[in-house]
Structure formats: structure tokens, C-alpha cells
Amino acid sequence: MKKIINDPATVVTESLRGLAAAHGDLVRVVEDPALVVRADAPVAGQVAVVSGGGSGHEPLHGGFVGPGMLDAAVPGAVFTSPTPDAVQAAVMATAGGAGTLLIVKNYTGDVLNFETAAELAAAEGLDVRSVVIDDDVAVADSTFTAGRRGVGGTVPLEKITGAAAARGDSLDDVEAVARKVIGQVRSIGVALSPPTVPHAGEPSFTLADDEIEFGIGIHGEPGRERIPAEPADALVARMVDAVAGDLPFAEGDDVLLFTNSMGGTPQIELYLAHGIAERLLAERGINVRRRLVGPYITSLEMQGISITLLKLDDELTELWDAPVNTPALRWGV
């Protein structure tokens, strides 16, 4: 393993220091427990939107803290859900009197830790709700699994939910918007190479030179299926089929298309894949109205991409377009 780190045990803290140094105008970093909080938190009278999860997915979530998106992010150890006390500290630091919405990705660890945190915060008299995002079509949504994972859909979810809070929606309304997004967002990921977790020191899986993990998650857990490497046209078609066929997205639908790099994918390949996805969706009569392309929810240095589709209506489009000012997403400001 070769990494630009000093010690696996201090990677998260040291990286947060860099984030604080680079974006001190937008965020404040607390080291213990590790938190990234809006510089101007708490925002009085506004619903606080808080998310978090294991580190290693940057810019998710810390890079999305700032006006118009998250009030706080709670980074756990690499690929490890944060603990309840850290989540609770984030809730306390951002409570503006209008309640808090926790955005939780559907992993056993995240759900359990955030659940406990919500209980702790409720015990302090705070109004805390949670939504769980589970947009990964690679996983069967059945009692034979822990349920679908929360993956790429988390990014538009956090953006749109944050925008709803910023426009002054009540906690009920913010929660309703979040649930609407969760109901109509779907994703699929592929990996060409594995990530290497710093404390593990070895790649999380091995792939032959002609193999791809289809239906990969964001934690280096193996994908659902190992397929032979194939040209981009075929691979992206397989991905679009999986995502579009799931909700399903139908002819005439307006969508946000989010083509995401898993971290190590050259941008030239990412845009190439995005172009193919645009073409395939056009062929299906699905209207791509908004798009996001870049490394926004990553798995360390893993090479690969994910494709997320969110069905848009006027409200979601307006909330997507609303100003956002965070380290990783910025427009309208």
C-alpha cells in the first residue's frame, strides 16, 4: 500500500484539518468527536439537515456542508459508520429550533448508530427525524438482504433536502421532500479496480485484468456479479438498463442524470460514460433536464463509476437549482 498519509489511525482527523484550512469560510471542523459543521451554525429558525457515515467517500459528506445543503456532517473512521455520540454532537451543534433531519444511508451500522443518536437527541428534547436512503438497484430489496444500500442518490438527496430547509420549510415538509427524493432516485455502480483501506493495507478485492465488478457498493465490498470487461457502450447500457428499468423511468420522464466517479476514474472516461448515458436515455425518450458529473461519492481510489437517475418534477428541479455554497458543490452564489 502506498498512500499520502502519516498513520492510518489519524487519516480522518488530518484530512479534516486540511478541509478546515481550505474552506474555513464555509465549515468549522471539530476533531473529537469528528464533525464538520457549517461555519455559521446553528441557523436560527431553520431545519438542520445532518448526515454522515464512514469516511473514504469524500467529498461526501463533509464537502457538502454549507448554505443550501448540509448543516453538519459526521465522518466516521474509513468505511465505518460514526458513533451515536458524534451524531448527537452534530445535532446539538446545529439545532436552530426548527428540528433536525438526519440523512442516513441504508447500512446496518449507519442505521443502528444514527437510530441511537436520534434517541439520545430526543431525550434532550430535540425534534429529530431520520430518513434512510436505499437507492442501489444492485441489491435485492428483500428479507434476504440488509436491504438496498444508500449510494449515489445520497448526493441529490442532500442537495435537495438542504435547499428545502434553506427556503424555510418546516421539518414535516423537509422530511416529505427527502422522502419524495428517496422514492424516485435509483443508482448502480461498477468497479474496475479496488480501493485500499488505509488500516487494512491491502486492496479490498482483486480483479483480473478482464473483469469488472458490476453492482459495486462504495465500501470495497464485492459487487453483486463479476462480469467480463466490455466496451463502454455495452457497460453503460447495462447500467442504464439496470437503473432505468427499476423505478421504472418511463418515456417522457424528466430526470437528473448524475454520473459519478468512484474516485480513481480518469475524468476523460467519466465524461465519455456520461455522454453514452445521455444518448441512451434520449433513445428511451427520457429527458435529461439536469446533470451532475464528477467524483462526488467515492470509494477511496477505486476506479469505476456509478449512474444515478432522479425523476424530477417542478419542485425538485427548483430545489436542485437553488443556490448552494459548499466545498464541493457551488452554484447560484
Add this chain to the structure above:
Amino acid sequence: MKKIINDPATVVTESLRGLAAAHGDLVRVVEDPALVVRADAPVAGQVAVVSGGGSGHEPLHGGFVGPGMLDAAVPGAVFTSPTPDAVQAAVMATAGGAGTLLIVKNYTGDVLNFETAAELAAAEGLDVRSVVIDDDVAVADSTFTAGRRGVGGTVPLEKITGAAAARGDSLDDVEAVARKVIGQVRSIGVALSPPTVPHAGEPSFTLADDEIEFGIGIHGEPGRERIPAEPADALVARMVDAVAGDLPFAEGDDVLLFTNSMGGTPQIELYLAHGIAERLLAERGINVRRRLVGPYITSLEMQGISITLLKLDDELTELWDAPVNTPALRWGV
């Protein structure tokens, strides 16, 4: 080699299609010769700023086309300078009557091809000037080399030069600002892993698990020196020493610190390195007034980082802060 491509010969074109689809509001893409042009080009009465070079360094340069930065970018084949006719076409497409400044990175191929293009454009009666950026302290600036390479400094150069053009500066003044930036920007890069050029199909170099290429360029050309892997504190100190010692940057100087990912570096490591660089510069009494952190000038999937320092004065700071609206850099709009 595993890549999300169809055919090495069409990678650049197909990727440009994705760029056009994703950012049609900002840029227009021409396929033959390959060009990325501001959607609203030419901008009458404004100096046009045009850059270009081999592909594989995305978002450089096509991701920097838009109001406040480049009027056009000319992408060559992967790691190969574009040809004069393509550059000339970009000049023609963006000429707004106030002249054109070509931003050229100092590589033999780029210099020769842009030189010829400038001659061709001059023959058409256009006022075309060139500046050559050569900020890489890893290369000795002597007659024993092709001169220092243009690397990370290209990004602030394009931003600041574009801002000067946007505020209505004359060609003389835009060129003067560009030369000022070139005079006071310095960079150094390191690689932990090689890139793989699509048409070559194999990694550009091999590194043992305990080796780092110090003084790497952005084309997979080997670095100046191969050093043993070392902790981030030591590596970043080595980089900061090399850069800060070169101009030199002195106590009390105000600087822009640009910590760049070479493409495949996990963002958690990038911010970690950035934090160390901030600390080391503070220890030297150098004031980091502005910062940029991210993958902005890359070398395909190469893992590694570069550090760029630009000495700031009031003018450069103001131009850096000025609004910019491009696929990859956006603020103030």
C-alpha cells in the same frame, strides 16, 4: 488495461460529447478539429484567451472554458499537443476584435504547434500573442533541458488571465498579467502510481510498492528522481521546500496554495496533504490567502499530487476572486 472506453482512437471525441451534453449551457464542442468553445463566443470587444494541449489532463483545459476563464480550449490526442490548424480554428472561433492570448505549456510539441498556429492566425490579420508557462521546479531551467514544464501553475494562470480579459483589459494588459503570474508561480509533483495511456495499453512506468516518483510531470514521463515512500509529513515537506525555495517565497509573502490531485488520489489524502502544506507554510511565515484543492490538472488515473504556490498581490487576488463560470471552476455567479 481496463478502461471505460470503446476505442482508444475515439476517446477524446467521445469524452467531448459527454462534456457537451453535461455543460451545453457553458460550452460548445466541435469535433473536427476538436475544440471546446464558450457557448457565447466570440465575445465582442474582449480579448480572447485560448489554451490547449494534449488530452488526459481533464478538467484542464476544456473544463475551464466559460465566462471569466478560457474562450476556447484545444484538446489534442491523449498526451499529444494539438495541431496548428486546430489551434487556429479556436482562434478564429473566439476572435472578438480585441486580440487573442494563447496560453501554452512549455513542451516542445505544444510550443511548436502553437507557434505555427499563431503565425497562421497572424497571416489572417489577427493579433495573436502567446505566453509560455514553465512553473515546474523539478526540471532544471537550463540549456541541458527543453526548459521547465508547464504544470499546476497553468490553472491559476488561466483563471487570472481570463479574469483580466473579462474585466476588459487590452491585449497588452492581459498579456502583462499573464506574464506576471508566470513570473511568480511554481509547482512540484509526485506520483505514487503511473497513468495508462489508452493507445499504449500499459502503465507508463512501474513503481515498486515502496517507491515514489518525485518531480513527476503530467504525461506519465518518469520523474526526476525516484525516492523511497515516506510519511505524508516528510513528503509534503520535501515538496514545499522545493517549491517555496525556488522563487523563493519569503516570510510575509501572500500566496495562493493549490493542492492538486493527479487524478487517482483519494480526496481524503489530498486534503490531508493540503493541511500539511498549510501548516508548513504557516511555519515559514508565508500567508496562504487563497487556496484551491482538487483534481484540476491530472494525468489520467495517476495517483499523486502536485503543489503550486502563486505569489499574490492585490491585483492577482482580485482577479482570482473575480466571477468564473466553467464546468470545473465556478464562483461568484
Add this chain to the structure above:
Amino acid sequence: MACTADGVAEAVRGAAAIVADHRVELIDLDRAIGDADHGENLNRGFTAVVAALDEAVPGTPGGVLKTVATTLISKVGGAAGPLYGTAFLRASTTLGDRAELDAEAVVLALRAGLEGVRARGKAETGDATMVDAFTPAVAAAEEKAAAGGDVAAVLLAAADAADVGAESTVDMVARKGRASYLGERSVGHLDPGARSTALLLRAFAEAAR
């Protein structure tokens, strides 16, 4: 060793040592079907537990287990943090302020811990989780206690059964936790949490010898 607060604290230190020794193994098991952090997470947690016990050892076995619980909950994260945290918390609550534990108390604590894990994680036996090690362990402990076994015998029975139970996860299709995403591909792998449960019980059995 007497099952006083100090004895339990010693057993917990032993567990921390065994977790440290098996950190890499647990990471490797988790890498195969999960996210390669189980050994790291538990080791971080038990390192903190030892630090907490170095500060002060609570006066009762239940108090010690409560320190373990709260420390694991605030230091481990992931799935294992809340699950093991809940197990130790329920065990601690069950024990109340008893000053010393007999075989019956140990069995009560184990049962409470298992019920805590099941309540939190909603896993059944056969889902290829720590429950598959923990469930037969508690059954064996209860049987041994009913047959008059002492604390050492009870814990030894639990550890032995947990080993067998953990091994049984190899042939299972995982239905809970991260391994469940793999479907059939999870077969052939030892569940890391089942393995760590067996290791912890072995540490307690060793301490009680």
C-alpha cells in the same frame, strides 16, 4: 480467578489482547465479504476500553461491563459497535450491582447480551452473523450451568460452542449485514462478527480458568 469487578476487568483486558492479536485476521475476513474494517473497529474499541479501565475500574462486574458497553458504543461505530455495545449494556443491566458472579449470573448475562444483539440487529440464526456464534454459545452455557458447571466450565462450553457456531457460517448465505449484498457469493466465507464473538468468549473462558 474470582468473578469480581477486578476479575471481570482482567477478563476484558484479555479480550482486548485477543482482539489485538486477531485484528488482521478479522480485517481479512471482513475484506472477503464486507468492508475490511471489523478488526480495526473492534481493536479501536477495546483499546479504548482498556484505557478506560486504566483510569478506574468500576466497583461491580456490571459496572465494568457498562464501561465496556459505553466505550464500545462511542468508539467502534459500524454495525459491530451498536451490536456489541448493546450486548454488554444488557448484560450489565441484568447483573445489577452484584459484587461477584456465579455460573447462573454469567448465564443470565450471556442470555441478556444475546437478546440485545437480536433485538438490535433483527438477525436470526442462519443469517450468517455473530448471532450464529452467540446463540449456540448461550445454549451451551445454559446447559452446562444446569448440569452444575462452574463459571469456568460454563464459559468454556460457551466458547467451544461459539467456535462451532462461527464455523457454521461458512456454508451460509448471508442475509444480514454487508455480506448479504453478495447473495450466493457470501457462501464459503467465515463471518467476521461470528469469529469475533467466538474470540471474545474464548478470552473470557481463558480468564476464568
Add this chain to the structure above:
Amino acid sequence: MACTADGVAEAVRGAAAIVADHRVELIDLDRAIGDADHGENLNRGFTAVVAALDEAVPGTPGGVLKTVATTLISKVGGAAGPLYGTAFLRASTTLGDRAELDAEAVVLALRAGLEGVRARGKAETGDATMVDAFTPAVAAAEEKAAAGGDVAAVLLAAADAADVGAESTVDMVARKGRASYLGERSVGHLDPGARSTALLLRAFAEAAR
């Protein structure tokens, strides 16, 4: 083969074939000390040259070389595009509208091409570039022509000398082009441009046999 427009066009097709055959070799040479594109760039360029000649073969050898020059300039890019482009352009200009080339004309064209490369690239012999293959090739061609050699003999002498010249770059420290960034580390490597120059001259010599 006569050195008419058609003959030169045939020779150029031969050069394109040899470039295609050695594409990977030239990429590999460039990977070692540069950016792994030299073979790709030249192959792209010569493929386009053949396509242009398939459209129409100009009426004179100079016209053919001009097509080669402009096509390479607009298709190759990198350092080699302008350098080889200039070489063919200068050679073309020197030849004017001669209908057929004799040994003296070939020598003039080679000399003009070399001077074009030197003017553009400012490299001296010893800098480890194509100049180190091209310079001895022109000298050998001139010598052979002075001694009364015909076109075939002149080109053969040039090709043989270019081979030796290219080999000589192995021991040099590069001072121009991308390899110069390596300093001493460039020693021990054959310069890709010197190698391609030798290959092109060999193709022309073969065509003239």
C-alpha cells in the same frame, strides 16, 4: 522504381506501412523516457497521409512531399508533427516542380529536411533526438552521391547511417524534448524520434531498390 511522383508516393506508402509495423515499438521507446505516444502519433499521421494519397496523387515528387507535410502537420501534433512536417515541407520546396528525382535531388531534399528539423527544434547532434539519426544520414547520402551513387545507393547509405546514428542516442544524455527532463536517467535509452527517422529512411531505401 523511378523517382517520379508515383514512385515517391509508393515510397511514402511503404513508410506508412513500416510505421504501422513499428507503432508499438515506438510507443514503448517513448514510454521509457517520454509519454508513450510517438508511435501512435506517427501512425495516425501516416494513416492520414495514405488516405490523402488514395484521394489523389499530386503530379510531382515535390507535390507528394507537400501532401505528406501538410497532412503530418495537421494530424500528428506533439513534437514530431511539426518537426517531420517541416522536414517534408522544406524538402518539397527545395524540389520545386521537378518531375523525376536523381541522386543529387534526393540529397538536396534530405539536406533541406534536416535543416528544417534543426531550424524548428534547435537541437544539435548529441542532444539525443531525431537529429542524431538524420545528420549522419544526410552526410552519408551526400558522400555517396558525390561518389556517383544512384538514388538507391544514396538512400541505402542514408538508412544505414541513420541506424548507427539512432543507436548512438542510447549513450547520450537527452537535452531536447521530453527525455531531457530525465537528465542522467535518459542514458541507456534509444530515442524514439531517432528510431523513427531511421525507419522512415529505411522505408525509402527499400522503395528505391
